[in-house]
Amino acid sequence: MTDQELEKAAANGLINRRHLLGLGLAGMGAAVANSALAADAGMLLEIPAWSKTPGPGASDYGGRSSYAGQFQRMSGAPNPTYPGGGASRSPLQHLQGTITPNGLHFERHHAGVPDIDPSQHKLVINGLVRQPLVFSYEDLLKYPMVSKIYFLECSGNSGALWGANGADAPDGTAQSIHGLVSCAEWTGIPLSTLLDEAGVEPEARWIGAVGADAASMGRSVPLDRAMDDVLVALYQNGEPVRPEQGYPMRLLVPGCEGNISVKWLTQVKLTREPSHFRDETSKYTDTQPDRLSRQFTFPMGTKSLITTPSGQMTLNRPGLYQITGIAWSGRGSIRRVEVSADGGQTWADALLDDQHSHKALARFRIPWQWSGGSAILQSRATDSLGNIQPTRTGLINEVGLLGRYHFHGIQSWGVNSAGEVRNVFA
Ligand SMILES: Nc1nc2c(c(=O)[nH]1)N[C@H]1C(S)=C(S)[C@@H](COP(=O)(O)O)O[C@H]1N2
Ligand SMILES: [Mo]
Numbered sequence: 317m318t319d320q321e322l323e324k325a326a327a328n329g330l331i332n333r334r335h336l337l338g339l340g341l342a343g344m345g346a347a348v349a350n351s352a353l354a355a356d357a358g359m360l361l362e363i364p365a366w367s368k369t370p371g372p373g374a375s376d377y378g379g380r381s382s383y384a385g386q387f388q389r390m391s392g393a394p395n396p397t398y399p400g401g402g403a404s405r406s407p408l409q410h411l412q413g414t415i416t417p418n419g420l421h422f423e424r425h426h427a428g429v430p431d432i433d434p435s436q437h438k439l440v441i442n443g444l445v446r447q448p449l450v451f452s453y454e455d456l457l458k459y460p461m462v463s464k465i466y467f468l469e470c471s472g473n474s475g476a477l478w479g480a481n482g483a484d485a486p487d488g489t490a491q492s493i494h495g496l497v498s499c500a501e502w503t504g505i506p507l508s509t510l511l512d513e514a515g516v517e518p519e520a521r522w523i524g525a526v527g528a529d530a531a532s533m534g535r536s537v538p539l540d541r542a543m544d545d546v547l548v549a550l551y552q553n554g555e556p557v558r559p560e561q562g563y564p565m566r567l568l569v570p571g572c573e574g575n576i577s578v579k580w581l582t583q584v585k586l587t588r589e590p591s592h593f594r595d596e597t598s599k600y601t602d603t604q605p606d607r608l609s610r611q612f613t614f615p616m617g618t619k620s621l622i623t624t625p626s627g628q629m630t631l632n633r634p635g636l637y638q639i640t641g642i643a644w645s646g647r648g649s650i651r652r653v654e655v656s657a658d659g660g661q662t663w664a665d666a667l668l669d670d671q672h673s674h675k676a677l678a679r680f681r682i683p684w685q686w687s688g689g690s691a692i693l694q695s696r697a698t699d700s701l702g703n704i705q706p707t708r709t710g711l712i713n714e715v716g717l718l719g720r721y722h723f724h725g726i727q728s729w730g731v732n733s734a735g736e737v738r739n740v741f742a
Contacts, residue, residue, distance in 0.1 A: 328657040329685035330639075330664035385410060389420055390491055400428020400530070403470065405495025408623045414642065414669070414677040415465070416498035418553050423560045424470050424496065426531035426595075430580055434564040437528065439548070443586035446515030453564045456505060456550065463503040464547070464570070465676040467644045469616050470496035471573035471600055471721040477708060479741055480717050488739045490626040494727070497644070499677040502568050503551035507584070508543045516543075516586055524591035525567050528582040534593035535576040537569060539586070541614070545570045545675075548581060571646035571675035572614040573722070575600050605716035615646030617724030618705050620653050620680070620697035631735035634688035639666070640681045645699035650678035652698040657684060659692035659728065659742045660707065666695070691731040692742050708741060 326332065391404035403424040406416055416422075423429075434453035442448040473496035476485040485493055511523075516539070523542045527533040537546065549557055549568040557563045562579030569576045575595060590596065590612070601609040620643035625631060643650045649672045654663035666680035680695065697705045706714065708725035730740035 324662040328662055329687060330655055330657050331683040332664040400425055405491050406498045408490040408495055409626050414499050414679050416500055418558050421498040421561060422496050426533055427529050429559050430529045432564060432580060437564055439581060440583045441510055441514045444517040444520035445586050449514045459505045461503050461505055463501055465501045465673050466570040467497060467499040467677050468574045468577060471575060473497055474723040475720050477723050478717060478720055484741045485739045488627045490623045494621050500552050502547055502549040504547035504549035507546040507548055519588055520586040522587045522590050524585040524587055525578040525581060526583040527578045528580040533578055533595060535578055535596060536590035537576055573616060602719035602721055613722055617722060618645040618697050618699045618703040619724040620695040620705060621727045622693055622695050622729055625737045626729055627737055627739050629737045631686055634686050637684050637686055638681055639684045641695050643678045643680055643697040648700035649674050650697055651700050653680040654696045655682045656694045657691045660694050690733055693729045694726050696726055
């Protein structure tokens with residue numbers, strides 16, 4: 317970024333990473349000091365009631381403070397013609413950091429959540445193997461495990477931003493538009509360990525993974541990917557995988573469209589060709605402008621979005637705000653996130669929490685001085701392979717509007733002079 321560009325970004329109120337130590341932190345310091353002064357003037361040396369008597373003692377299962385807000389997942393109304401089908405979305409605008417608490421992890425079910433007794437559940441590995449194997453849950457618990465942080469995103473996430481019906485989701489929130497992404501620490505057995513034990517025949521090229529739900533969800537995964545970083549996940553953020561996430565075990569295919577991370581995993585079959593399951597023919601294909609459909613789109617695109625401020629929030633008065641959001645890439649880690657306050661004319665570098673986790677969410681933050689005028693807030697991610705998040709129109713020009721999966725274009729939050737934030741197509 318040139319100095320001239322930096323100046324322009326600063327003129328729009330964005331306080332660049334390069335400016336942080338000077339202008340940025342000084343500005344933040346001033347704001348904090350002012351509010352401390354104001355609080356000091358009205359401070360009473362009174363001991364609040366909650367400090368005078370002991371509170372309730374220890375409890376068996378923790379919950380959120382009643383003052384911390386009632387945010388929860390957002391699920392659609394049940395559809396009687398699609399029993400158990402549907403999704404619920406993570407409340408992204410209420411979360412910080414990068415890990416999604418288990419009770420707020422998004423869900424996507426094709427036939428509801430099966431009530432699986434792990435002592436009756438089996439995982440079968442068969443097909444092109446030297447020795448077909450059957451594992452019980454107990455057996456699997458004895459295998460060496462690894463713990464890794466990975467995001468999971470449904471390929472239908474952010475679908476409203478295709479705007480295919482002219483609808484621009486003006487009332488959308490980060491949750492309602494983008495809440496089909498979550499991130500957790502998954503603990504499980506590398507699938508390669510189990511496949512090695514079964515002994516993969518040289519002609520095998522794919523696996524077909526099948527779930528034990530009433531949808532019998534099946535998906536094909538290329539063998540080289542299956543042998544790479546794929547897990548049979550048994551734990552989610554330290555506790556057994558939740559029923560909604562696939563208890564007692566799920567496939568977790570890092571970085572890839574959520575659909576292939578088959579939940580309630582019961583079979584892995586080694587095959588020469590993809591199995592062409594229902595969910596990789598009738599659905600989850602990307603129809604191109606020439607009307608041919610691309611069948612297998614695995615890694616999710618390089619993507620970011622601002623979670624605060626975001627849709628349906630209101631900025632109460634001009635002044636200093638912290639813009640924050642999440643970024644991820646199905647192919648690597650996030651190297652850079654830039655933020656614009658003028659609809660993409662000028663950009664400033666946000667600060668990234670520096671875990672640089674592969675195929676996990678990254679958190680970015682940047683201070684912004686809102687002048688009180690209208691603004692269009694955008695974020696743009698770059699991943700470790702140099703892939704840059706496209707604009708919405710750039711993406712649509714490239715892939716057309718016949719497919720409705722894998723939206724990863726830049727999100728625009730319009731701020732009007734009343735401080736109201738809405739989704740806009742910029
Ligand atoms: N067996 C089975 N696996 C499944 C599904 C399903 O309905 N049945 N849904 C898939 C889809 S479309 C997605 S996006 C992810 C969602 O995982 P989550 O519900 O844990 O967030 O699971 C995938 N695995
Ligand atoms: Mo999905």
